[in-house]
Every structure is written in structure tokens, then in C-alpha cells.
Amino acid sequence: MLRDKMRNEEYFNEAIKFTDEYISEEIEYINTTNPLKPLAAMKTSAGLCQITLDRLEFCYSRGDKIEKSKNYLIDLLKYREMQLHYADLLPKEEEKHRVEWERLGFSTYKETFTWLAFAVSAGASQEYLKKLFYLVDNTGLDILFDRIAVKLGDTDRPIGTKVLYAKPYQLLLDALEAKKEQQPMLMNKFMDAWYPACVKNGFYDTHNITNNFGYAGYWCFEAALVTLVFKLDDSGYRNHKYYPAALVHGD
Structure with missing residues (x-):
């Protein structure tokens, strides 16, 4: 069942078809261009990372089962x-x-949370998560990301002392650290602030674009990730318009 309310199924079908074609073309480019410079x-x-992440979001908005994302x-x-x-092959x-x-950066921070949210929801193995954290690196820089990583098995990781992007992610950390009865209110507050804080992000206001597939849905995957990892009770914010509840509940 379609999860997004701003586009129809045909739009997402076409968007996913576009991403599949793009991925095939880029892989062919890498495999057939000789020599291909490291840069x-x-x-x-x-x-390819970005377009694959876009594809995951398109499929979520279309209503695909999470298991199909594996x-x-x-x-x-x-x-x-x-x-x-x-x-690593780049010349000096x-x-x-x-x-x-x-x-x-702000965009890659959000994208990394999105990647993790899909991985955790799909039941990624410890080996997969270990590789993911190695590739992302940036250890000890952000308390929220580091705490999530430690909870997911990167136990030797140093934990930062502050949130890299306090607006809006301090609110998410506040919700995580709050008493259980306060968490729904703070999670709703975080998601209310989340979209306006993304005004400079490439996905902001893309629902108004009609000549390409720039819109993938407005989903706060970060909220789902924290809910999954720390086993929060989301009954008080499950119906928030930005909350991707199906990642948590498999709906």
C-alpha cells in the first residue's frame, strides 16, 4: 500500500525504473572505461551510493515490504x-x-542515519554493521551517532561529547535521554523541527518539482532508527506525518 501521500504509485514506479537504469549505466561506465582515473x-x-539510497526511499514511499531492501x-x-x-588510490x-x-556533513549525516535505519530494520548482520561503521568512520565526533554505533556492536568506539548538528538533532538526543513518559512529547517535538531544519538540504521542498524524480518522500528515518536501536515505545508518535513507522513495525 502506498505510504507517501504526495505522489501516486506510477510516479514511484517510474522513479525506481529511472534509478535502476542509472545504476546499470554507471556500473557499465566503471567496468568499461579504461583507464578510469581514481577521482x-x-x-x-x-x-551509486546516493542513487541506491534514493531507491530505498522510493521503494519505502511506494509501500514495498522492507525485506525487499536487503x-x-x-x-x-x-x-x-x-x-x-x-x-585510497587518489594521488596526493x-x-x-x-x-x-x-x-x-549535514547531508551525509542524515544519509548515514537513513542507511542505518534500513539496515537495522532489515535485520542486518553484525558483520554488515561492522563494515558499515568502518566505512563511515568519523568516530568520536557526534554523541548521537556514536551511541547508536556502540549500541549496534561497535563497542570500542569513542563517544563524542556533543551533537554535530544541534538543530534539530539535539532534540533527538534529548528524547533518547529523557524519562520514558517524556519521550513521546520530545520525539514529536524533534520531528516537528526536523523538516524545517533541513531547508538547505537537497530534498527540501522537492514535492513541488514536477520535471524529474527529485522527490522521494519526507521521512524522518532518524526517528525510526533511534526507536529501533533503543527499543522506544513509539505509540505516542507513531502517527506523526514524518515518522516511517513501517521500518519499525514492518507494516
Whole structure:
């Protein structure tokens, strides 16, 4: 059943078809271009990560069962490994370019939470999660991300002392640390603040775009991730418009 209310099933069918074609073309580009310079290969691999993540979101909005995401989660890990492989091959004068793909900027921070939310919901193995945390790295920089990582098995990871992006993620940390009876109110408060705080993010206001597949849905996968990892009772915020409840409940 369609989960998103701003687009119809045909839109998501076409969007997913587009992403599949794009992925095939980019893989062919990597496999047939000889020689392919490391910088181009790194950027292409990063693009494959992004489009695969987009595909997961399109499928969620369309109403696909979460278990169908497993193969694409495997692909996403593979593409991220490719990205690191080619980044390590960059000549010294080009090493600065890897930073934009590997540091936890606001967009990559959110995307990493989204990746984790799908992985945890789909029952990712400890081996998968271990590789994911190795690839993301950025240890000890963000208390929220580090605490999630430790809870998911990265037990030797140093834990940061602050939230990298206090607006809006301090509210999510506040909810996590609050007493049980206060958590629903704080989770709702976080999700209310989440979309406005993403005003500079590429997905913001994309429901108004009609000439491409820029819109994948407005889902706060971060809220689902924290709920899953820390086993929160979401009955008080399950119906929030930005909450991807099916990731938690398999609906």
C-alpha cells in the first residue's frame, strides 16, 4: 500500500525504473572505461551510493515490504567499499576531494542515519554493521551517532561529547535521554523541527518539482532508527506525518 501521500504509485514506479537504469549505466561506465582515473571512479561510486539510497526511499514511499531492501543494502555496502577503494588510490594532489564524500556533513549525516535505519530494520548482520561503521568512520565526533554505533556492536568506539548538528538533532538526543513518559512529547517535538531544519538540504521542498524524480518522500528515518536501536515505545508518535513507522513495525 502506498505510504507517501504526495505522489501516486506510477510516479514511484517510474522513479525506481529511472534509478535502476542509472545504476546499470554507471556500473557499465566503471567496468568499461579504461583507464578510469581514481577521482572519477570515486565520484561515480559515491553517486551509486546516493542513487541506491534514493531507491530505498522510493521503494519505502511506494509501500514495498522492507525485506525487499536487503539486496540493495548489500549493493550499497559494496558501492561504499568501492568509494573507499578509489579514494585510497587518489594521488596526493587530489586527496582533498575525498573529504566532501567522507566527512559527516549535514547531508551525509542524515544519509548515514537513513542507511542505518534500513539496515537495522532489515535485520542486518553484525558483520554488515561492522563494515558499515568502518566505512563511515568519523568516530568520536557526534554523541548521537556514536551511541547508536556502540549500541549496534561497535563497542570500542569513542563517544563524542556533543551533537554535530544541534538543530534539530539535539532534540533527538534529548528524547533518547529523557524519562520514558517524556519521550513521546520530545520525539514529536524533534520531528516537528526536523523538516524545517533541513531547508538547505537537497530534498527540501522537492514535492513541488514536477520535471524529474527529485522527490522521494519526507521521512524522518532518524526517528525510526533511534526507536529501533533503543527499543522506544513509539505509540505516542507513531502517527506523526514524518515518522516511517513501517521500518519499525514492518507494516
